[in-house]
Amino acid sequence: TVNHNHDSDYVDVGGDTMTGTLISRNIRPSADTTYNLGTSSFKYSNVYATLFQGTATSARFADLAENYLGDNIYEPGTVVMFGGQNEVTVASGHMNTRIAGVVSTNPAHLMNSEMAGDFIVAVALTGRVPVKVTGTIAKGDMLVAAGNGVARAEADPKMGSVIGKALENFDGEDGVIEVVVGRL
DSSP states (O other): OEEEOTTSSEEEETTEEEEEEEETTEEEESSTTOOOSSOSSSOOSOOOOSOOOSOOOOOSSOEEEEEEEBSSOOOTTOEEEEOSSSSEEEOOSTTOSOEEEEEOSSOSEEETTTOOSSSEEEEEEEEEEEEEEEEEEOTTOEEEEEETTEEEEOSSOOTTOOOEEESSOEEEEEEEEEEEESOO
């Protein structure tokens, strides 16, 4: 339990004392950058806030994505291109050079996060993402659009058509594999 003592400059946190001042339900430390919230051994489960200001040193998920306005709802792993009624649409054609990227599953960082519209599409710009694929793929193969929102391997891709490089082998008609995008 947290006991707030409005007559002094401390907040009692279950028997331990944190020096600071309680101002309108804000806990203000008595000195800058001198206290920690949790430890490396005893972590808080979740922290909820409207805005976080600070330095993040790691991320849970593996890609950097940006929101674009789509013309439909697309599943994660779908290959998209610039075009359609808005900014992006499902990728069509083989080795299309208008590729925007791949719909992200869980971006570690999402840019343009407050974009408004009916069909917001988080497109992975760099990092690892699951991608819908078809055909035989070897780890390290460059992937291009195969049409209908899926990717395929291509030994000699056209400039602007590469989606990413395969991080695993695949031998089948249709499936999903990990691909690194934005670092070619």
